Amino acid sequence: xxxxxAFTAVKTVKAYERVVEQIETAISKRDLRxxxxxxxxxxxxxxxxxxxxxxxxxxxxLESTGLVRSRPGDPRGPEVLQASPAILTKTVNRLVRLETIxxxxxxxxxxMLEGAACTLAAQHRTEEQLEAMRAxxxxxxxxxxxxxxxxxxxxxxxxxSVWAASHNQLxxxxxxxxxxxxxxxxxxxxxxxxxxxxxxxxxxxxxxxILAAISAGDGPTAGRxxxxxxxxxxxxxxxx
Amino acid sequence: xxxxxAFTAVKTVKAYERVVEQIETAISKRDLRxxxxxxxxxxxxxxxxxxxxxxxxxxxxLESTGLVRSRPGDPRGPEVLQASPAILTKTVNRLVRLETIxxxxxxxxxxMLEGAACTLAAQHRTEEQLEAMRAxxxxxxxxxxxxxxxxxxxxxxxxxSVWAASHNQLxxxxxxxxxxxxxxxxxxxxxxxxxxxxxxxxxxxxxxxILAAISAGDGPTAGRxxxxxxxxxxxxxxxx
DNA sequence: CAGAGTGTACTGGTCTGACCATGTATTTCA
DNA sequence: TGAAATACATGGTCAGACCAGTACACTCTG
Numbered sequence: 340x341x342x343x344x345a346f347t348a349v350k351t352v353k354a355y356e357r358v359v360e361q362i363e364t365a366i367s368k369r370d371l372r373x374x375x376x377x378x379x380x381x382x383x384x385x386x387x388x389x390x391x392x393x394x395x396x397x398x399x400x401l402e403s404t405g406l407v408r409s410r411p412g413d414p415r416g417p418e419v420l421q422a423s424p425a426i427l428t429k430t431v432n433r434l435v436r437l438e439t440i441x442x443x444x445x446x447x448x449x450x451m452l453e454g455a456a457c458t459l460a461a462q463h464r465t466e467e468q469l470e471a472m473r474a475x476x477x478x479x480x481x482x483x484x485x486x487x488x489x490x491x492x493x494x495x496x497x498x499x500s501v502w503a504a505s506h507n508q509l510x511x512x513x514x515x516x517x518x519x520x521x522x523x524x525x526x527x528x529x530x531x532x533x534x535x536x537x538x539x540x541x542x543x544x545x546x547x548x549i550l551a552a553i554s555a556g557d558g559p560t561a562g563r564x565x566x567x568x569x570x571x572x573x574x575x576x577x578x579x
Numbered sequence: 580x581x582x583x584x585a586f587t588a589v590k591t592v593k594a595y596e597r598v599v600e601q602i603e604t605a606i607s608k609r610d611l612r613x614x615x616x617x618x619x620x621x622x623x624x625x626x627x628x629x630x631x632x633x634x635x636x637x638x639x640x641l642e643s644t645g646l647v648r649s650r651p652g653d654p655r656g657p658e659v660l661q662a663s664p665a666i667l668t669k670t671v672n673r674l675v676r677l678e679t680i681x682x683x684x685x686x687x688x689x690x691m692l693e694g695a696a697c698t699l700a701a702q703h704r705t706e707e708q709l710e711a712m713r714a715x716x717x718x719x720x721x722x723x724x725x726x727x728x729x730x731x732x733x734x735x736x737x738x739x740s741v742w743a744a745s746h747n748q749l750x751x752x753x754x755x756x757x758x759x760x761x762x763x764x765x766x767x768x769x770x771x772x773x774x775x776x777x778x779x780x781x782x783x784x785x786x787x788x789i790l791a792a793i794s795a796g797d798g799p800t801a802g803r804x805x806x807x808x809x810x811x812x813x814x815x816x817x818x819x
Numbered sequence: 820c821a822g823a824g825t826g827t828a829c830t831g832g833t834c835t836g837a838c839c840a841t842g843t844a845t846t847t848c849a
Numbered sequence: 850t851g852a853a854a855t856a857c858a859t860g861g862t863c864a865g866a867c868c869a870g871t872a873c874a875c876t877c878t879g
Contacts, residue, residue, distance in 0.1 A: 353861070355639070355862095367673070367677060380830080381830085389862080389863085390862060392632055399636045399640050400640060400642075403643050403644060404673070409832090410830085411871075412829085412831065412871030413829095413831080414829055414830055414872055415871095417831090422674055422677040427674060430644070430667055430670055434667060435749065436607055438749075444749060451692075451698070451750070455691035455695065458691070507684050507688055508684060509671070509688040595832090619859060620859080631835090632835095633833065650842080650859090651841055652842035652843075652859055652860065653858095653859065654843055654858050
């Protein structure tokens with residue numbers, strides 16, 4: 340009779356991957372903390388019993404994920420970095436650009452995101468952030484006289500302050516990524532608007548309403564307003 | 580008199596980074612498309628005029644970003660991959676685990692996303708997709724008897740069908756990424772729920788309500804329902 | 820004794836050249 | 850015509866070497 344053994348799938352794991360894995364778990368277990376130094380490549384190749392090429396490939400992928408940084412000549416060895424959402428931004432950006440996405444989808448996504456941000460901002464905003472948003476709206480008012488370009492810069496600043504007030508980094512990252520992608524796609528038609536004066540006044544009024552809802556802590560209203568204003572604003576794009 | 584030249588900062592760029600950059604832009608410019616093959620490492624080292632180590636390091640970081648995949652022995656060379664949210668999931672996961680991003684943020688983001696998806700699904704769903712959603716709910720009903728694990732699988736399937744019905748790839752990508760991350764984070768506490776039967780019934784009822792709103796084409800209601808149900812479901816996580 | 824300059828040892832970045840196991844594509848054979 | 854054996858280029862890994870750069874200890878000077 341044969342033994343009933345619980346066999347498990349065997350997949351060959353490349354050497355450098357196991358090195359990456361070990362260092363990665365050491366970091367996520369807090370055995371290695373930001374600011375700590377890894378042993379030098381030559382020491383690592385002894386402890387892991389692999390060649391230096393393997394160690395280097397492992398370090399390259401750790402570096403590309405933002406976990407460590409190597410600097411030539413530093414006798415203290417590679418540095419363990421503080422994890423940062425910046426790497427996420429890069430990934431999201433690439434995904435947004437790489438994927439063949441219709442402009443209407445991108446706009447739609449942005450509208451939903453912006454609405455959500457306003458909702459969250461209404462719930463989470465601090466007094467300082469409220470003040471910043473008010474200042475941003477005042478700046479918009481002032482910039483109307485300087486033309487649509489200056490105005491739209493101020494408009495962006497207002498929305499940024501809303502993102503910040505949402506207290507949600509994921510939201511901010513996605514917002515930034517979609518804004519960047521949108522700019523890339525429609526950059527040419529920015530100031531062609533013939534009725535720019537009226538449009539600016541309208542935008543200002545809309546943002547003022549949103550701010551009022553956020554200020555009142557009324558998340559659903561803030562979100563609904565933002566969405567409907569944006570749908571109006573982008574109407575021609577979203578349903579051509 | 581000296582020339583007034585516009586000097587610019589000089590930072591040494593590592594060789595493998597320039598290789599990465601070139602291949603990356605080739606991919607983002609669609610010169611290289613998913614399924615295409617890169618030249619072999621030995622050919623690449625000739626065209627880039629660097630050693631094979633450098634080429635390999637470049638390939639490792641491209642691989643860790645999910646852009647290409649190398650398989651030993653394949654004479655056709657490294658493959659250019661389809662962009663996938665999987666890498667996003669991994670990154671989000673790591674950031675949450677390292678507490679750079681709070682779990683509550685992730686949950687919050689997911690709730691807003693899910694609400695938006697329901698709203699869009701109500702507006703864009705086709706007849707077939709509606710049918711698929713109904714089938715998914717029926718499947719949930721049937722799976723209740725088979726325990727919480729099977730049920731939650733069916734639940735996921737229902738939500739997937741909603742994402743699909745939203746007709747928005749970005750939404751789907753972000754949804755998948757956050758779902759993956761959340762599953763990894765809270766997977767252990769899945770079937771510890773003592774009141775699992777009641778919970779399943781409740782989920783089923785909720786999803787039924789959402790489906791009804793989607794079916795009726797009532798986007799705002801669908802979104803509102805989804806958000807409030809999820810807030811209830813994740814209540815303990817989001818405000819501890 | 821303090822500070823500026825010099826050394827030096829070790830670091831990471833890159834290169835060369837080699838070996839192995841593997842997957843594909845061709846060739847061979849029935 | 851189909852299956853089996855082979856050839857060959859591939860990626861994974863290794864060993865050893867050289868160079869430019871950095872940190873740190875060590876001078877030398879005032």
